[in-house]
Structure formats: structure tokens, C-alpha cells
Amino acid sequence: MSERPELPRLEFRDPARARELVEGLRLAVDRVEGPPITLMHVCGSHEQAIARYGLRSVLPRGLEVIMGPGCPVCITDVPEVDEAVAIARSGARVATYGDMLRVPGSRDSLADAQAEGAQIDVVYGVDQAVELAKSSSGELVFFASGFETTAVATAAALLAGVPSNFSVLCAHKYIPPVMEIVAEMPGSRIQGFLAAGHAATITGWGVFEGFVRRQGLPVVVAGFEPLDILAGLLRLVQRIVAGEATVDNAFPRCVSKDGNLRAQRALWQVFRRVGGCWRGIAHVPNGNLRLRDEWAALDARLRFRAEIASMARQAPSALVSRCVCGEIMAGIASPADCSLFGRECLPSDPVGACMVSMEGTCRIWHRYGTRTRPSDRVGGPR
């Protein structure tokens, strides 16, 4: 028995309103002649929602929605995975989010290490990892992947206090800098960005003001229900068509201009931003989060310094060096441009991270297949 109002949730999934928003998109897009309107989203959860509700099958033909480097699994760099694997192989217990389990490093993934006997635990949150540490006699390392939305949870957990056998291998990333990189890439056709609603819940939409000024491209912050996404896309198309470089908040129930100040305080108390590599994108200034010096005691990179230093620095296999996930994530290549796609690189046997992650572009392409993707659109193949 419960008297929860079903109404609010259902209204964000009303198919009738969805059809109206799709029609609005069609009207807006059809007014424009020439090449398709190209926009990018930078959030794996947006791609999940788009795929899960089948939204691409109803988007108008003149609109291209590209997924950028917003899948935290895909952009976790090879050395970071290698570090996790080395720590696992040294006998420490490693707790990880499930989607990181099968991502290959330069050779192996955590799942490979697990199959050889390493103790790997899949967790749904950092608190679970802390509980595991409390009930473990040995070391427990939390492989902290994900963007700022997830990093705040890691920060909060550390601030609340963790047992002494707990440490963090930090692979968190910070999204806004990578949008600049992608916008400035030669060959980029991106005309606007759909920003991740949950990350913006933390950072606020104000962080994008500088970006739109510098790049002259509009940004719309969008939520994750089907109506949220369609509304966000519609707003972004309207801005692009009108030539306006602005920030719009299409997710006001969760996002404010300044964001969640309390979460931000926790975040910057624990982490600092450093430049670093995003898998396939190369260097992103201020895009990586690392533990501040005050937290060095909980830094797995220091605690397991010896194991990491002695891990065999394997050169990436020849296959890995042919992987073009970076260009795909930047929206300047498609999986079809990759010589490995569908041949040496498959969901069951992935080379690049874009194929491992459920939200990865290559994975989604492979499942849709070039055969089904165009014909899934309204009006048939282009």
C-alpha cells in the first residue's frame, strides 16, 4: 500500500507528448536545407536512454546525434586499467563498477584477472566497497571510475571515514574540458552540445557559459527521461537553426545555475584536477581527477607503488594501436571507418573500450548494424 503520486513520473514518459516533441523536431529540422544538423551528447546515460527507448528510430533524417566521449568506461585510459589489473594480481581485493570489469588494458581486463583467481567484486556504489573492506582482512582497493556525478560519492565516502585497509585507485574524470577539445578538433562538424543532466546537477549549468562564449556553440542541459531527451534535442536544434550560442537548462527540476554547492565542496576537498590522458582522446587538460596530497594515505597508486612499478609495461598489441575509438568518441570517425570493427573487434572479443561498454558507440553500432540503423529511421533508408 502506498500513496505515491505516479503522475509525475509517468508524465515524463507520456508517448503522446513524445510524439508532439518529435513532430516539433521534424518541423525544426525540415526547415533547414543542406547537410544534416549535427549535435553531440557527452553522456553514456544519454546514449543508454536513447538506445533503450529506441529514440533514434523516430529522429528526423536531417538530424544526426553523435555520441561523444561521455562513456566513463570508454575513456578510462589503458594504464589505469593496467594498474587495477596489477593490483588485483598482487593479491589485493579490487572492487569495481560492473561496466569496468571487461575493459581490456594493454592486454588483460579485470575479468581476465578474475578468471585466473584474483578477487574482484562488482559493486553498485562506493559504500558497498567500504563494507567489503570492513569485512575483509586484506587490502581492498576501490577502482573509482566515472565522471563528476560519481566522483562526489567517492569524495563523500572518504570524508565520512573508511577503514585502514581501504584505498582508492582514482580514475575519475571531469567532463567540461573534453567538450572544448572535441569542439576544436579539426574536422569536427558539431554544431551544438547536449550536456549531461546529472553531471550538471552537481556542477550547475553556469560552467558552460565560458564554453559557449569561446566556442560559439549552444549547449542545452537535458535530463534522461524520454521526454527530457526529446525536449533537449528540440531546444538545441532551435538554437542551432537560429544561430544562437547560449546555455539552456531543459532540466530545471534537477539543475540550477550554481549546482550542488555541498557536493562541489566535498569533491574539491578530496580531489584535484590534473591533465591526463583519456583513452583514445590523448591529453585533456584538467580532465582527470586525482586524490589531493592530504589524502595520500588512501591513494592506491602510492600504497601499491611497488606492484605498479613492476608491472610489465607491455606495448599495446598491434590490434590496440589500430583502434580508432578516440576519433569515434570525438565524432570525427564512425565505427565503419575502423579496420577492426566487426572483424577482430567484436562485443565478445573487444579491442577498444567503445566495444566493451554497453554505452560505447561501437558496441551500439555493432548491435544495430549498418543494415538496421538507417532502416530504423522514419521514412526508411536515406
Place this chain on the structure above:
Amino acid sequence: MCLGVPGRILSIEGLVAEVDFWGVRKAIRLDIVDAPVASGDYILNHVGYAIRRIPLEEVAETLALYEALIRLAERDDLMARDVRGEIAAGGSSAGSALQAAGGEPGGGEIGGGDV
């Protein structure tokens, strides 16, 4: 991952809330939620932490936002059709009409103003 799911607070003990997600209950931490919360409030849960108190009045705001967008799209289309008609008839006000159809400049919520 428990990603960005809204739920309703049933009870609070210290920094931990028992939250109802449509029949399923989970303990969610309140360490970093952005506003004081009480039983009955809706929160956004992300990997076991509340990251936002969702004011119920914002739900109506969001629905109004969808309506506004749809109306804008239809208005744009109507004006565009008018304009195309004018161009075809040799009208000179086409340029300014298209600009006006573009919507409000500047940032912020659609419809203007903060909630």
C-alpha cells in the same frame, strides 16, 4: 550502477534516509544533498547518494517547458511558412521575420527567469 533515479524519502536517521523507489526501499546517504530534506521529499539518487532534492513544483515547471517548446516549434514553422510565402511573393521583411522566430537570446531556463 544506481544511476540518477528519483525516489521518495520514507524516514531519516542521521545522514541516512530510507528511500522508496516505487515499491523498493534502499538506504541512501544524505551527505551531499543540496538542500535540507524531510520525509516525503523526492530526491535524485546516484550510486547510493542523494545529489538533489527534487522540488515537486518543478515537475509542473518541466511539463510547462515541454509545452513551451512544442508551441515554439509550431510557431517557428508557421512563421517560416509565412516567410517563405513572402519571399515567393517578393517580400523584403523576410530576414527580420526569421530572426524573430529564433527565440530569446541569452541563457537560463526556457521562458526566462529562475525558479
Place this chain on the structure above:
Amino acid sequence: MKRSSEARIMLRHGAGGAAMRELIEEVFLPGAQPLSAGIGLEAMDDGAALPLEGGWLILTTDAHVVKPLFFPGGDIGKLAVCGTVNDLAVMGATKPLALTCSLILEEGLSRSVLERVWGSLSESCAQVGLPLVAGDTKIMGRGEIDGLVIATTGVALAPRPISDAGLRPGDQLLVTGTLGDHGFAVMATRHALQIGSELESDVAPVHELARIALEIAGEDLVAMKDPTRGGLASALTEMARKGGVGILLAEPRLPIRPEVRALSELLGIDPLHVACEGRIVMGVRAARAEALVEALRRHPQGRDAAIVGECVSERGGEVILETGFGRRPLFELDGEPLPRIC
């Protein structure tokens, strides 16, 4: 890419999806003696059917490794019996004849746990009127096996076997009840997640639903499957592939409990990939679909039965989900989202 895992068995090989199928095709099938007549291993159906004089012998075998042993709505003993009865039922054998049971126990297992599991298993057999006729017991050292494993074989007679390969364009697809209850109920129980829920497993013997289907639809009942590991998505993908048809599935029509939806969102797991242990997916010629769903709904186990999809001649081997907002392909599971639920 060749990695160290290529030479090893991984958890995903037991998920009921593509990886498991490949393992069967690559390792198990090549050595197996083919059947001269009937439904054998290479059909990879829910059971085997051997022709006898005047009928068919239906056989099935299963192992049960669910953890925890006791979960809301049932336990490993009940699961073992129902799983076997249901596998026989979806092959067309609605009067199970006999059950055998092998137990592998870990040294140190509590005797009262064993007695409780056995009590539940016996009671489930009694409810179905199924004699347990043979068994075996092995003990492995502490740590060499986890608690308790049950392996069962069931046998029955059937007038004609129903395979999972009989779908044709135009056929309708029915499910007999809500989806994903078992897997999510087991998952929610795992202490580490700290999830509170009253969701119970749907574990139950559903041979009576199969009997109703045979009675109402007769020869128009063309395919049956129980959507266990891999969930409805895996079951339908197999049926589509074996029948050479496409399946259009209407998501708004799928019966799913609100708690299952909530767990699905919290855990990021699709209910269509999650095991049911008291449900049947049926393929029936269109003319009998309405009559069948109404008859199922009159039975307490089939209250939430629904027509959820139809077969088409295009996109053979594929399942397309109409979400209400668009459409997308529905794929069988590749990995293992929920370990040790069956």
C-alpha cells in the same frame, strides 16, 4: 584479441546467452552422438524427445546453484523441482513421471540446512505428484564447492513434443505472467545491496498452464519455452532464430511489476534479461491467441497472462522491441548481469 581469458571458462558462459550457446556448440556438441529421430542435443531445446511406440519420451536435466539457498518465495529445493517440471512441460509433457536427484554437498554444511532444503524439495514433488526415484550424494571438502549443488533429471511421456522451433509469420506470442520476478527477487536479497523489497520469486510448477495451452490451442500451439537464464530476450531470440521469423514485441503490453521496474532502474539491468522460474512463453497461431490468453487468465498462475508480440517474415532471427517511443532491436544477453540466480 587473444587474451588469457580465451582459454578459460568465464561466468558469462553460464548466462544463458550467446557465450553459453557458443560454448555448447564448440565444446559439447562435437562429441555428442546424434539422435536418429526426435529432439536431441543439437536442437538445444529445453529437453529431449525420443520417439517410443505410441508416444514420446521426454527427458531433461538441470543443475541448480542459486545463492542464497533460501530466497523470498522459495529455495534451491523448490527451484530444482519446478525447473525440471517446467522444462518437461514446455516440451509438451504435462504429467511428469519421475525425478532423479544428485546432491553435491560442501563439508561443513549445516545438517538442518540440508534437511530444510530436502523438505522443500519433497514437498514440491508431493504437490506435483512427482515421485523421486533415484539419487546420489557426494561430499566435497570445505571450500571445494559452495554449500550445496542440486542436479536433477526429469522424465515424462507426451503424445507429441512441442519444440521451441515452430514459429511462423503471423503467430502470436504470449507470456503467462509477470517478467523478471525470480532474478530480481534473488538479487534484492543479497545483503550487500541493502535493498528492501517484498518482491518474491515466481518459482512454481506451471505444467497446468502448459496443459491448458495444449487443450485450448491443440495443434495451433506451435512453440513453448520457459524463460529462465537470459530471460524473455534470450528465449525469444532463440525461438526467432530457430523458426526463421522476426518477432515484434510490444513493450507496453509486457506484464512487469512496479518493484521489478524499480529494481531494474536501480541496478541498471533489463528485466527482459532476467530469469523467470514460473512462466512460459508460448507461440500460438493467431486464431487461437485470444481464447488461449483468456483461458490462462482464469488459472491462478496465469492471472497476468498477456499477448505481447507477433511473428513476421522480415528480420528473421531478430526480436524488435516497440518501446512506445520508438523501436530498437532486443538482443539476448552476452554477459552475466546476475550471477547464481538459478
